[in-house]
Amino acid sequence: MFTGIITDVGRIASVTEIPAGLRTRIDTLYDPEGIDIGASIACGGVCHTVTARGQGDTGNWFEIESAAETLRLTTVGAWQPGDRVNLERSLKIGDELGGHVVQGHVDGVAEIIARQDHPDSVFFRFRVPQDSARFIAKKGGVALDGTSLTVNEVEGDTFTVFLIPHTLTATTWAERGVGDKVNLEVDMMARYAARLAEYR
Known part of the structure; x- marks a missing residue:
């Protein structure tokens, strides 16, 4: 669950084809130590599950995987390295609901x-x-x-x-x-x- 209040603008570092669809690495200001594997992050408004995270030459990063349905319904399949993308971490109990209730389920x-x-x-x-x-x-x-x-x-x-x-x-x-x-x-x-x- 999200609020639609963007907390970082990430940059696409790489896009790789995988059997299920695409794997995307996103450079971010988020501290990877504070991101659990399996956590949800809205990337360009699309709820994704974090599959890897770490630090490299370009700074902090995390990876997501997008399946066929996501690629069909959203702009994720058009992302290219260097593109910037709006990011939002999922809500925690007690967080301020500053926007409106957003699920990350793109229509x-x-x-x-x-x-x-x-x-x-x-x-x-x-x-x-x-x-x-x-x-x-x-x-x-x-x-x-x-x-x-x-x-x-x-x-x-x-x-x-x-x-x-x-x-x-x-x-x-x-x-x-x-x-x-x-x-x-x-x-x-x-x-x-x-x-x-x-x-x-």
């Missing part, structure tokens, strides 16, 4: 179709898959590349958000532009509400 990929830079914010418009659009509501929460954001406006299969300067500097969002794909996780409560409505 699909959203595409940036507009970006406008303003003095005190940056405006983004996204297009989402039709089967995810119904879960996105004005003033509701959404996780994009692991970042907890508030939806500004919704129109059909598109929605908008405004990002403040702190978010731009603390995450990978300053690097994002039109045409980029980002991992989308809809609000958990919206998903359950829709399921209950189906049963009625």
Whole structure:
């Protein structure tokens, strides 16, 4: 379980094909001694299990493995060495819930179709898959590349958000532009509400 508050921006060190999918090594500021093998870390918003960790010439690192379903639903398969990725450690009892409840279970990929830079914010418009659009509501929460954001406006299969300067500097969002794909996780409560409505 996560909050969508990014605590480090890692860098992809290597990507290796394995029988199950891909193994990715990520350079990080996290202390590897404080990461258990089997711990969960949200990488670009996708919950992954740590399979190895250590220190090397480039500093601290950890490794994750991504199976076929993850590669199909997310942007993980497109990661290349040198790419930067938003990271968040899983919640501990007593941690502040500063964003919203994020599971790291990505629903699909959203595409940036507009970006406008303003003095005190940056405006983004996204297009989402039709089967995810119904879960996105004005003033509701959404996780994009692991970042907890508030939806500004919704129109059909598109929605908008405004990002403040702190978010731009603390995450990978300053690097994002039109045409980029980002991992989308809809609000958990919206998903359950829709399921209950189906049963009625």
